[in-house]
């Protein structure tokens with residue numbers, strides 16, 4: 134039959150998490166269709182139609198879908214589900230919120246955060262904070278899975294899918310959007326940045342946390358944090374990297390003042406190169422770091438910043 | 448208002464997990480087990496609602512082996528009023544957990560179910576959402592803060608971009624994120640008191656729920672290990688290395 138991928142977007146921009154989920158979907162069942170649900174999101178639907186390997190972009194536009202709340206999104210996906218033998222979403226907070234509802238209503242188990250498609254019904258996914266990898270085979274019937282985006286390459290641009298407008302079912306009227314407080318940043322997004330620099334409790338305060346900014350700017354890096362730094366209020370929750378925050382796998386991950394608890398490692402240990410700056414030579418972060426700098430971050434960070442400037446990074 | 452809080456017995460978050468040599472699973476023999484940390488946050492939130500006079504009864508429920516009653520006792524010591532143990536020695540997948548919870552909800556008629564956003568063993572992040580769907584209830588997942596009214600709840604949710612606030616009609620399912628509260632430690636007198644609170648025991652069969660696994664676990668393996676790294680003496684040396692690796 135076909136697979137359906139839920140597009141990740143904010144009504145204005147299609148996010149590359151979608152392209153990564155498309156890569157996973159193409160290994161499970163083709164053709165691949167992408168569902169763009171939102172309000173005034175025509176441009177996103179057009180962008181989705183340009184993903185290579187996508188046959189059709191479905192565009193559902195309605196005020197009730199503006200925030201992709203789980204209840205109306207469930208109703209929408211259920212109205213389409215019959216035509217698909219696989220339904221996937223990127224494992225973002227949006228996908229994780231919506232997809233289990235769809236699975237339960239279809240009486241189908243969900244496989245969370247697939248890392249690899251072994252065969253169209255068999256997947257690897259992490260359990261125990263990534264300390265074990267489980268290979269599971271789904272039963273006959275539909276495949277329902279969220280996709281760990283850090284584990285898949287993005288499908289290329291350059292497709293020419295058809296664009297089809299679809300009507301959303303009535304809003305079940307159980308929930309409503311009240312407001313949002315989104316972090317604004319000129320920097321790349323954590324989950325798609327090539328370089329990430331994260332700070333931990335060692336930074337000591339919200340004020341000190343800004344020491345990372347100058348280095349991040351020079352490297353065009355995204356800024357992340359440990360749970361302890363978020364809990365202490367140095368930075369907002371969306372900075373958290375780890376088992377229960379965001380999972381990243383950049384080319385370079387720089388951990389500053391982070392001890393390396395398993396819950397943090399779960400979110401970054403698949404990075405290509407890892408650098409740790411920590412004053413405790415025995416900190417567990419050094420066990421996963423390619424390069425460790427033992428020392429006081431309040432000395433090392435300004436030095437790093439200066440040395441980057443000297444070498445022409447601006 | 449009655450609040451139901453599902454709690455799971457899981458490997459303690461401090462334990463280093465080991466995969467069994469025969470790849471059949473992870474080694475749980477003689478390993479410290481605790482309440483899933485997100486469920487502790489759920490119990491705390493429910494108990495606070497009771498202390499504020501907004502909840503009348505907090506029921507803690509666990510699905511698991513006999514020892515899961517210890518997890519329920521922990522919830523009772525934190526302030527839950529009574530417990531329900533749905534006893535089973537087999538693995539219960541998230542969808543089956545949701546079905547058991549649905550049967551309990553239909554019998555207990557709570558106005559609110561508060562549970563953790565994920566269990567730190569299987570990391571599925573599914574049960575709350577599945578339960579809400581099976582009941583036709585709204586959900587507010589990844590709760591960062593909760594404001595309860597008579598017939599609705601306003602919940603700020605931790606999302607990838609920051610915070611999103613939604614209002615859901617009651618009854619509803621809420622799943623907790625890390626910042627919702629800081630769970631209390633049970634005091635000794637409360638631990639003693641908890642011993643006298645009742646735990647009702649049931650089985651999935653009593654509830655008419657089929658919990659046979661639907662997913663087939665083919666193997667559980669170790670993740671790829673990272674090669675040991677090296678210490679560098681200066682930021683200059685570090686940048687030389689990174690440049691040579693082509694990452695900056």
Ligand SMILES: Cc1cc2nc3c(=O)[nH]c(=O)nc-3n(C[C@H](O)[C@H](O)[C@H](O)COP(=O)(O)OP(=O)(O)OC[C@H]3O[C@@H](n4cnc5c(N)ncnc54)[C@H](O)[C@@H]3O)c2cc1C
Pocket residue numbers: 332333334335336358359360361362373374375376377378379389390391392393394395396397400410411412413416428429430431460484485567
């Ligand atoms: C259910 C649950 C979920 C969790 N999820 C996550 C998650 O998703 N992500 C996450 O990160 N954590 C998570 N945690 C928390 C995790 O267990 C750790 O508590 C947390 O990662 C520690 O953060 P940290 O390394 O910043 O702080 P600490 O462990 O306190 O480490 C601070 C480090 O800074 C170093 N340091 C201090 N001062 C300096 C200095 N001047 N110069 C250099 N180094 C210095 C210290 O040597 C130390 O190693 C979770 C925990 C639980 C229970």
